[in-house]
Amino acid sequence: DGGITQSPKYLFRKEGQNVTLSCEQNLNHDAMYWYRQDPGQGLRLIYYSQIVNDFQKGDIAEGYSVSREKKESFPLTVTSAQKNPTAFYLCASSTFLAGSYNEQFFGPGTRLTVL
């Protein structure tokens, strides 16, 4: 079964701690994305990567970091510099063809709560 997985589903962290959210895909997609979702705010792009070993900041990258060492994996670290990290985090992947059909496939999400 091809798909995209995120773990864990629920994550709790204390203020001042860094935490890493996992995202893995076996769809052979070049591009991967991280979004943050808050109630009534829709999806806001944190980081995206169009190819291995390269990634770009999205609209709200401050306080977050990513790596893309493997095509299948795109972990997101929420650092202590992120002032309001409690949110629902969604990872997605797609083939990357600018100007063409670009369906993004989403994982089930990780709900992060800062205590």
Place this chain on the structure above:
Amino acid sequence: GEDVEQSLFLSVREGDSSVINCTYTDSSSTYLYWYKQEPGAGLQLLTYIFSNMDMKQDQRLTVLLNKKDKHLSLRIADTQTGDSAIYFCARGSQGNLIFGKGTKLSVKP
């Protein structure tokens, strides 16, 4: 204003049609998309439309595109309680997607 705009809430009765509207500012997108999100889950693609089309029908779903007015709509015929979810409109941009804030559809029995 926002790049992609949607009203936040829509309430309908079971069996009625639902129409979810979306407007956007940048008409350069080749494709426009509708995604569905059920509570606590990720997004799933419902349907999409190529920018040179006016309409696309897929079973109970009808997408209408008015390029002149930069207006996209999703009609769900015979709405069921299982259609209760958040619906996102999105447009393609440089290989990425730009999403609206989502419309929460509530279906009353």
